[in-house]
Amino acid sequence: DQQVKQNSPSLSVQEGRISILNCDYTNSMFDYFLWYKKYPAEGPTFLISISSIKDKNEDGRFTVFLNKSAKHLSLHIVPSQPGDSAVYFCAGGDNTDKLIFGTGTRLQVFP
Amino acid sequence: KAGVTQTPRYLIKTRGQQVTLSCSPISGHRSVSWYQQTPGQGLQFLFEYFSETQRNKGNFPGRFSGRQFSNSRSEMNVSTLELGDSALYLCASSSTSGGVYEQYFGPGTRLTVT
Numbered sequence: 001d002q003q004v005k006q007n008s009p010s011l012s013v014q015e016g017r018i019s020i021l022n023c024d025y026t027n028s029m030f031d032y033f034l035w036y037k038k039y040p041a042e043g044p045t046f047l048i049s050i051s052s053i054k055d056k057n058e059d060g061r062f063t064v065f066l067n068k069s070a071k072h073l074s075l076h077i078v079p080s081q082p083g084d085s086a087v088y089f090c091a092g093g094d095n096t097d098k099l100i101f102g103t104g105t106r107l108q109v110f111p
Numbered sequence: 112k113a114g115v116t117q118t119p120r121y122l123i124k125t126r127g128q129q130v131t132l133s134c135s136p137i138s139g140h141r142s143v144s145w146y147q148q149t150p151g152q153g154l155q156f157l158f159e160y161f162s163e164t165q166r167n168k169g170n171f172p173g174r175f176s177g178r179q180f181s182n183s184r185s186e187m188n189v190s191t192l193e194l195g196d197s198a199l200y201l202c203a204s205s206s207t208s209g210g211v212y213e214q215y216f217g218p219g220t221r222l223t224v225t
Contacts, residue, residue, distance in 0.1 A: 032212045043115070043201050043216035044154075051212070089154065097142045097205045098167045099214060101154040 003027040004092050006102035013109050019077040021105050023090035026071065030092035034099065035064060035075045037086045044089060048075070080109045113138065115217035117202050123223045129190040132220045136183050136204030142166075143185040144214070145177060148199040157200075160185055189222075197224045 005024045013019045023033070032051050036044035050057040050064045050073070057064050063076045077084055087106050091099040116135045124130050136143050144167075145157040156169040160179035177187040183204075189196055199221050205214040 034212070034214060036216075041199065041219070041221060043117075043203075043219045046213055046215050049212055091154075093212065093214075096167045097144050097159045097161070097203075097214065098156045098169070099144070099146075099154075099203075100156070101146075103153050 002103075003100045004090060004102040006088075006090060006105050008105050009103070010106040010108070013080045013107065015082055015109055015111050016079045019075075019080045019084065019107055019109065021075040021077075021088050021090075021107065023073045023075075023102055024071060025073070025092050027092060027094075027100070028071070029094050030100075031095055032093050033064070033066065033073050034091045034093070035062070036089045036091065037084075038089060038104070039086055047088075077107075080107075082109050082111065085109050115202055115204050115215055117200075117217040117220050119220060120218065121221045121223075123225065124192050125225055126192055126194060128192050129188060130192060130222060131186055131188045132200055132202075132222075134185045134187075134202030134217060136185070136202075137206070137215060140204035140206050140215075141183050142205045143179055143183065144203045144205070145185070145187050146201045146203065146216075147171075148201060148219070149197075154201070157187065192224045194224050197222060 034049040035047045038044040087104045091101045142161045144159040159167040179185045199219045203216045
């Protein structure tokens with residue numbers, strides 16, 4: 001049972017435009033959600049998190065939206081830059097430090 | 112503040128051998144989690160330690176074990192290595208500050224089993 005799903009394996013966006021990465025979850029017990037950026041053979045880089053009691057969190061170019069009724073969250077990157085090209089993972093966590101990861105979305109930002 | 116560090120970065124072992132990986136969390140972080148990343152299974156949770164106690168464990172066989180020391184540094188051990196254990200092993204430490212939860216990962220140890 002995949003508790004966290006990223007249904008789009010890839011996304012291509014022009015530089016300067018908005019990138020929207022989506023994530024769905026099934027576990028209602030998640031207390032928080034995190035987004036990571038990852039390059040091959042490296043550890044994930046933490047980008048932004050959101051508590052389940054919030055519906056939005058913003059940090060610079062990154063904004064995460066949470067829709068609990070739809071069990072859906074999204075990461076918005078504005079404006080997108082070529083350096084944002086990477087694989088993005090969303091993850092859900094409960095009251096422990098165990099994270100359940102999605103399968104990732106590969107973002108490519110082209111000039 | 113230094114990030115999460117992991118040693119070694121790369122390791123090649125033979126089937127049947129055992130291996131120990133090391134992780135030092137961010138200073139002040141008391142929780143350390145371990146994950147395995149493979150192309151087929153993605154990022155999967157192995158176990159988590161807090162104050163030298165294992166608090167949570169993923170669905171991995173008993174060949175995978177870990178421990179945490181009083182300085183929060185952690186080690187994981189894999190015994191009787193199998194080819195399928197080839198993966199990137201990631202360690203993470205976490206904190207909650209101002210109601211915001213964050214979990215930071217180290218660079219990983221790439222284990223190749225031949």
